[in-house]
Amino acid sequence: MDELRRKGLEKxxxxxxxxxxxxxxxxxxxxxxxxxxGTVWNRPGLSMRDKRIMTLTVVAALGNDALAEIQANAALGNEELTGDELKEMAVFLTQYLGFPLGSKxxxxVSKVIRKRKKAAERGEGEDKKANVDAALKMHSGE
Structure with a gap:
């Protein structure tokens, strides 16, 4: 595996x-x-939190529920944003994107928070295999 691929997979x-x-x-x-x-997400100048907020804004604007769940789950898991901050993003973005996209x-976000809460109550982490499967499906265009 070359250096760019290794760096890209790590990011x-x-x-x-x-x-x-x-x-x-x-x-x-x-x-x-x-x-x-490997290149874009590794550029300096913006924090991971900044990049996550922008990514969530774009997926909200596109109405992509699956990617919104993946990004919200990762933001919570990486402690870049709290559940309250994610919910507030939805309220804020509703004013710019309209109610249907903001509510999506x-x-x-609510689905991710519920899943993480239930997993925590069972003493488990979030379901990483389901996240990997969803990401692979998303990237394969299915």
């Missing part, structure tokens, strides 16, 4: 909050890991 794992396997031979995955995570983000 991807940090951003998503779990161990993403290296998928060889998929041009879209290569672009995602090498360019997006609020629903995704």
């Amino acid at each position: 991807m794992n940090e951003v998503y909050g779990w161990e993403m396997p290296n998928v060889e031979g998929d041009p879209f995955f290569d672009l995602t890991v090498d360019h997006l995570f 983000l609020d629903g995704a």
